[in-house]
Structure formats: C-alpha cells, structure tokens
Amino acid sequence: MKRQLMTAAAACTLAIAAVGCAGMTNATVPATVPQTAAPAQTGTFPVSAAGAAAFVADAEARLADLFEYAARVQWVRATNITFDTMWLESRVNAEVTELQVQLAGEAARFNDVQVPEDVRRKLNLLRLGIVLPAPNRPGAAAELAEITTRLDSTYATGKFNYQGREITLDDASEMLAESRDPAVTRALYEGWRTISPVMRDDYARMVEIANEGSRELGFADTGAMWRAGYDMEPDAFAAETDRLWEQVKPFYENLHCYVRSRLNARYGDAVQPDSGPIRADLLGNMWSQQWGNIYDVVAPTTGGASSYDMTELLTRADYDATKMVRTGEGFYTSLGLAALPETFWERSQITRPRDREVVCHASAWDVDNLDDIRIKMCTQVNAEDFYTVHHELGHNYYQRAYKDQPFLFKNGANDGFHEAIGDFVGLSALTPTYLNQIGLLDTVPGEAEDIPFLLKMALDKIAFMPFGLMVDRWRWDVFSGETSPAGYNDAWSANMLKYQGLVPPGPRPADAFDPGAKYHIPGNTPYTRYFLAHIYQFQFHRAACEQAGWTGPLHRCSIYGNEEVGQRFNAMMEMGQSRPWPEAMAAFTGESGNDASAVTEYFAPLNVWLTEQNRGKPCGWEA
Secondary structure, eight states: OOOOOGGGOEEEEOSTTOOOOOOOOOSOOOSSOOOOOOOOOOOOOOSSHHHHHHHHHHHHHHHHHHHHHHHHHHHHHHHSOOHHHHHHHHHHHHHHHHHHHHHHHHHGGGTTSOOOHHHHHHHHHHHHOOSSOOOSSTTHHHHHHHHHHHHHHHHHTOEEEETTEEEEHHHHHHHHHHOOOHHHHHHHHHHHGGGSGGGHHHHHHHHHHHHHHHHHTTOSSHHHHHHGGGSSOHHHHHHHHHHHHHHHHHHHHHHHHHHHHHHHHHHOTTTSOSSSOEEGGGGSSTTSSOOGGGHHHHOOSSSOOOSOOHHHHHHHTTOOHHHHHHHHHHHHHHTTOOOOOHHHHHHOBOSOOSSSOOOOSOEEEESSSSSOEEEEOOOOSSHHHHHHHHHHHHHHHHHHHTTTSOGGGOSOSSHHHHHHHHHHHHHHHTSHHHHHHTTSOSSOOOGGGHHHHHHHHHHHHHHHHHHHHHHHHHHHHHHHTSSOGGGHHHHHHHHIIIIIOEEOSSOOOTTOOGGGGSTTTTTTOOOHHHHHHHHHHHHHHHHHHHHTTOOSOGGGOOOTTOHHHHHHHHHHHHTTTSSOHHHHHHHHHSOOSOOTHHHHHHTHHHHHHHHHHTTTSOOOOOO
16 A cells, blocks of 8 residues: 655644645646735834834734735645636745744844843744745845745646656656566656756755845854754754664664565565665655555564554445544544534545645645634545544644644744644554554454564654654755755765665766655755654653553553543643743653653564564665
8 A cells, every 4th residue: 555654744834933835736836926015114113121022012913914814825725726826825925934034134133132031932933933034135035935936836746757658746656655666666766856857956046045044034054043943052953863863773774674685585686685775766655765665575474464454444434534534533532622613624625626636735724823723635545544634633733722822832842743743643543452442443453463563663653764864964964055056966865875774776867856856845844843753752652651551562552532641732732832842842741852762662572573583684784
C-alpha cells in the first residue's frame, strides 16, 4: 500500500510563525503578482512602556483582521483552483508580508524599553514570525511574492515524460511505492527531478531578498532568524538538534543496516551492495523519507507476522470518509474535549470534489482564529488516512484550545509542538489496543506480533528523522552563504549521504536542483519542526501513558478514554505560544527539555531484534 509522509500534513494556523499549507495544485498562476499598496502606517507610538503596549495592541488588531481575510482567500484557492483564485491569493500574500515587515521593523523601536514580560514576548514574536521577510523598500514584497508564487506553481504543476506519457507526482509516487524493478524506480526518481532545475535561479534570488529583509530585522541571515524562534539563541538551537540526533542515530544506523541487507538479498550486489550507503530510489518513497512502502521486502522472516490489515478492517466495518473523521473526533472527545462545532462539518473539505481542481494535501485550518476550524482532505478509506485524520484533528483541537489567547499567542508553543500534537494521538490510534477499544479488532494480538508492528512504525518514524534534520541543514547553509547557487545540488547530495546514508541511483546532471523536487523547499516551509515533532510525540506519549497508569510496553499503550490525561493535555494546549516552550512541555510531561529517550524506550524491543539480525554485518557508511 502506498504511504505518504504523515507529518507533512501542515496546519494552516493563521498566526505569526504559522505553519504553512503545503498545497499541490494544477492551475496556471499569474506570471506576475500585482503591486499592492503599502499598508496604512501605524500611528506614532511613544518609545515608552505605554507606547509599546499600545503598539502591540494595535498590531494584534490589524493582523487579526488581515489574517482572517487572507485565510478565507487561501481557503477558496485551495478548494477551487483557478487563475483568478491564484491571483487573489498572490495579492493577499504580498499584503500580509508587507504588513508583517512593517510591524517587525516598528517593534524594534522598543528593543531598549523596559516592558512587561508578555509585551516583550509579543514584540519578539513580531520580529520572528515572518518565514521570508522582504526588505522594507518599495516593490520588495511584491517581487518576493512573485518569486514564491512561481516556485510553488512550478512544483505544483510539475509533470515529466515516462514511457511516452506525461505523469504527475501522484502518479510517480504511487508507481515508485509499488514497483520492485530497479530500472523503473530509477526512472521515476530521476524523472520527477527534471521539474526542478528551472527553479534554481528563482530560488537564489529569493534567498537574496529574504536575507536582505532578515538583516534589516537584526539577524545575520534568514536561517538564523528561523533558529531564533525556539526560545534560545540560534546556535544553541542548532546544537540542541544535534544532541537529539545523537540520541537516536545509533538506532537509525541499526535500521539502515538491516534494511540494506534485505535490499541486497532482494536485488543483489550489482543494484544494492551489502555495505555502504543505500540506493535512495529503492526505499519506496520519492524522497526516501519514509520506508514503509517496502515493508514486504524487509518484513521479518522470523519473529512473527501481523494478523490483521487496518485497511481491510476499515473496509469490513463499512467505514466511509465521514466515519473516519467522526472516529478521529471520538478519540479527542473520549479525553473529555468538546465535540467539533457544526460549522466544521458544514465547511470542511473531507472528500475530493468532482467538479473542480483542489489541493488534496491534507491540512488543518483555523480560519477566524476563534471557532471556524476545518480540515481539507481528499480522504480515502485506508490505514494511511485513518492516521492522517487523527493527526489533522490534533491541529484543530490545539487551535481551539488557545483561541482565547491574545492574537500573537494563538499558535503552538513552537512549530514542532503543532505537528507533534496529532502525531502523539496517532501513536495511540495505530495501536491494536485502540483498534480493539473502538471495535475494529476483536482481540489484541500477543507479543509475537510486536516485532512486525514496531518494524512498520520504525520504517516511517525512525527512517524519517535524519531527513527531518537534513532539509533545513541544507537551507541554513544556503542562507548563510556557505553553500552557493553553483553548489546547491552537491550540498544536497552530501547531506543525504551524511545524515541518511543514501545516494541517488546514478550521477546527477550538471544543472540538477534536487532540493526543488521536495515541496517544502519551493514552498518555503521550515522543516526542523518535523524532526522536533518526531521527538516530542514520543515524549508526550510516554508522559501520558505514565499518567494513565499504563504498566505494559510503551508501544502498546492507548490513552483513549482517559479524561485525566485529557485535562492535562488540554491545559498545555490552552497555553498556546504565551510562554516559552519548555514551560508548555513541563505543563504536560513534567519535563522542561527535549528528550529522545522516549523514542529509544518505545522501540527498545525492535532494537534488540535488529541488533541480532545485524550480527556480523558491516553496518554504517562513509560520508
């Protein structure tokens, strides 16, 4: 069964430092973005504590008004893709950028003023909340919007020729997931990457403009600005992610070694040697970020097999798309949280409409930053979307929990929290324990099925982690100038080898721009959030299971129906971004820092099994 990246389902939380919606469209977009009038200037506020508080209140009111309007335009475009809706979205995005740049610049006037803690936090968020800041000069925001729209459109409308016909990313991804012919997987892997070389010059220009804007805001470059958004110094944050990676890296290397051995057994030395890096196209995913699609190739020959298939369970129980979402809602209400509002069911896109082009990439929306929460999916009745529903509703429940916060605090504690909330619930939703609790599975399988269950989980969760780290590592070097446009592709391939232990199936062309073949690069969505989410979700899960009094293996725990856990969970979510993220973490888990030990605890039985399978094999690779 084809599996897509679960964690890339982005939340459209329309607040400062919002998580972007990773849409994939098929519409032609305007060649240029219309020039927009500069936002009305904020009144002159005295450089004093009272002036800072008045400025912040005015900024929040202006942002709330514009962001709701922008959200409705973006929703219309995502659910009805035409030239005109793309034009409207391009225009409003430029307006939003101009206002954010203006307010960020004005916030700097109060850098040396003694102000209350909450006002200082809001002033900082005004500076940190722009993913790509345009410099404060006429035309800069419009040029930046034009470039980013063109990059997004190039990706969204990308097609390539395969065996005499043009195919889309969806077509190619499905074939890559299912094919076990190395010639086919190589053709698909390389074919999709033919859509991105034309992006390189635009991308380089975009970096120049964004860096100019970031320097005006007081940052060395845009990457430093991104890293500053985690309640610590940029360099300290980079070091912290390195520390977390070192905690899980040994397990990843163990998984890599096992998978490489099984691929060697399947394809032979000429295709996949039994030492060194893995050929990236053999892993069943266009970006090799999750490996669950090749479970049939790497499934245990000893240690048991799964006795059920979740997609078959759903089909047999007569699930449809709406019942999938109702079931996801039921998980959250079982924790004592309120049911979704009726407007959710009236306004969400749950299935793909037949009469228009839409963005099917799953996302969660908070249109008015109050009660108008929605999801946008093209839901199918399968295991993948069963998980995705639980994940996306996590965004919605988080959005609703912090709705009473001031506007600038209506966001996750950091962007990793927003992704981790739904993934944390998804860890319970994937367990046979939960499937039994909701009547999909008659009995909970015994320990004999633990290894196949954990291997499936690791192929998605553990295999993703180095990819979650390397994407922004590449971007940080691009923004800092360490990687020049001429070296974009070589640096990307070097990061693949260093972090993932992977290599492309063959030499890359001189004009290759492989980073552009991953949506979050042309779509300008920061990616370290997904790495953090893969740490946080297990940390949340372990804490919740301890609160629930669970004494069995962590991977079998389901918190479904535990209202005491739900109360603590909701208390953390209600904080939004009002406090530094360690305080939000402590409110739920009792821990004030990042800790990947919950990951190793969850997968401990599998790691023991992998170590035995790898005995005598040459694990690792040379970077």
